[in-house]
Amino acid sequence: MRRIENLQTFLTASEVDRLVDDYRSGASVNELAERYGVHRATVSAHLTRRRVARRRPGLGxxxxxxxxxxxxxxxxxxxxxxxxxxxxxxxxxxxxxxxxxxxx
Missing domain, CATH: 1.10.10 (Arc Repressor Mutant, subunit A)
Structure with a gap:
């Protein structure tokens, strides 16, 4: 029997809007993942779908x-x-x- 370790968290359209605004305001992908309770890959996927220009990876x-x-x-x-x-x-x-x- 398979066990699901983590429940998926789905963001509403308005939450994705806020996530995008937060990213554009300087929040990092890792900060957003923690804030919205999703994986950082999910944050990246939302940003990509919204065609948000990505910052150079590195440290703020x-x-x-x-x-x-x-x-x-x-x-x-x-x-x-x-x-x-x-x-x-x-x-x-x-x-x-x-x-x-x-x-x-």
Whole structure:
């Protein structure tokens, strides 16, 4: 017998409208997924269906500042990336832009 682990959450048209507005206002896909109780792939699918221009993947200003703070505190880039649900290169880019030694 199969077990369904998670229930699907369907968004109404007005919720998708708000999701799109929130994205355009600067919310990340991960933030929206949490806020609306859906998977981040669902958020991306809604944005694609609405033909919303996507931002360059990476860290926002606040996330980049947090990454810098964590790195200066000795946290590894891989751990920072994992905690922020981005790839290591996004963290490295933010650190380089902030002139933080990324080491090797």
């Amino acid at each position: 200003v606040e996330e980049a500042a947090e990454a810098v703070k964590l790195r200066l505190g000795g946290v590894a880039m891989r751990a920072i990336a994992r905690s922020m649900s981005v790839d290591r290169e996004a963290v490295r880019t933010a650190l380089v832009e902030a002139d933080v030694d990324v080491g090797r």
